[in-house]
Amino acid sequence: MTGMAQQHYRLGMNYFQGKGVQKSYAEAMKWFRLAAQEGYPRAIFMLGRMYDTGKGIAENPAEAVKYYRQAAELGYARAQNLLGQAFIKGHGVPANYDEALKWFRKAAEQNFSDGQYNLGLMYAKGHGVPKDFLEARRWWGLAAEQGNPKVQFTLGHMYLVGKGVKKNYSKARQWLRQAADQGLPTAQYHLGIMYAKGTGVLQSYTEARKWLQKAAEQNYLDAIYTLGKLLSTGNDEVRDPALAVSLLQQAATRGHQRAKVAVAHHYAKGIGIAQDLQLAYHWWLEAAKEGNSDAQYNLGVMYINGKGAKRDALEGKKWLTKAADQGHTKAQYCLGVMYSTGKGVPQDMDEALRWKEAAEFWESL
Structure with missing residues (x-):
């Protein structure tokens, strides 16, 4: 390998990135090939990456793996890591955990943080090796100390939920904060949740809002929903019903089930927005069809009372039963009342007692 090879590679990167020259994948590939020879x-x-991503040439996973293997055998850590991923996914090569583990x-042994992260995952999942969270944590710790935000989040979440390690909220906050400071939305979201609930930290809705907002600004869906809920139900420092509705509507429109339930509640009660029972019905129906028991209960009540929907006791009973079958105690009590009074259904004291006992059972858990 000569100094000329390095010059050819750098010229290829200039064309690949459009650095000082007009971007041209064809020119980049030409110079990469010269350096590769x-x-x-x-x-x-880089030839492997171009075949892998279809930049400047038709996507060809098998050809990508060929080049990854060549570079990996020359000791290039990035290639070793992507070759391992190819063996995990069966992308361009038959899936093989043993080969993935090897690469x-x-x-990882070259201190490449993504390789350390993936090796840790192999131990955490028991892929190609016996499951070993201590070994996973060791490799993740090495990667996290290099500043890899994805690994810092993984470690923080392990300590937060106690998966494979004893719960340690101090360490959870430490690693989540480091990842969050680097802009990782999943870490920002979980850090916001910790502050909202006071989990291992002094509860602070203001801090919760700050971190949830950072994640929401990156379109992290759970953060958009949770920020909406915080602004809806939090203390006076953060409460903002109008903004809450806007965020919940945004999350609901993108398919977030709990956001559909929450925005329906706002429309039903006229909180932060003009009351609109038809829109409340719309969002509860959407969530109810997806199996959400709170939505099923509220939809059932709408049909029973004839508010927001045409009065229909049978339809109301249908949705209340769906919710009750999932252990929704309010729905169970409603069914008990319906059967005991004969309101909308034939009076049946045995059924009334059955639903009342079911509600008491779920409440006792």
Whole structure:
């Protein structure tokens, strides 16, 4: 390998990135090939990336793996890591956990943080090795200390939920904060939840709002919903019903089931927006069809009372029963009352007692 190979590679990168020249994948590939012929690992790797992503040439996973393997065998850690991923996914090569483990380990032993993360995942999931969370944590710790935000989040979440380790909220907050400071929305979201609930930290709706908003600004759907709920139900420092409705509507429109239930509640009660029972019905129906028991209960009540929907006791009973079958105690009590009074259904004291006892059972858990 000569200094000329490195120059060819750099010229290829300039064309690949459009750095100082007009971007041209064809020119980039030409220079990468020249450098690759002289055995320059980074150029060989970039040829693999171009075949893998279809940049400048038709996507060809098998050809990508060929180049990844060449670069990996020359000791290039990025290629070793992506070759391991190819074996995990069966992308361009038959899936093989043993091969994946081998290449992840080679990358990890070169202190390549993504390789350390993936090797940790293999141990955490028991892929190609016996499941071993201590070994997973060891590799993730090495990667996290290098500042890899994805790994910092993984470690933080492990400590937060106690998966494979003893719960440690202090360490959870430490790693989540480091990942959040680097802009990782999943970490920002979970850090916001910790502050909202006071989990291992002094409860602070203001801090919760700050971190949830950072994640929401990156279109993290759970954060958009949770921020909406916080602004709807939080204390006076953060409460903003109008903005809450806007956020919940945004999340509901993108398919978030609990957001559909929450925005329906706002429309039903006229909180932060003009009361609109038809829109409340619309969102509860959407969530009810997806199996949400709160939505099924509220839809049932609408039909029973004839508010927001045409009075229909049978339809009301149908939705209340769906909710009750999932252990929704309010729905169970409603059914008990319906059967005991004969309101909308034939009076049946046995059924009334059955639903009353079911409600008491679920409340006792």
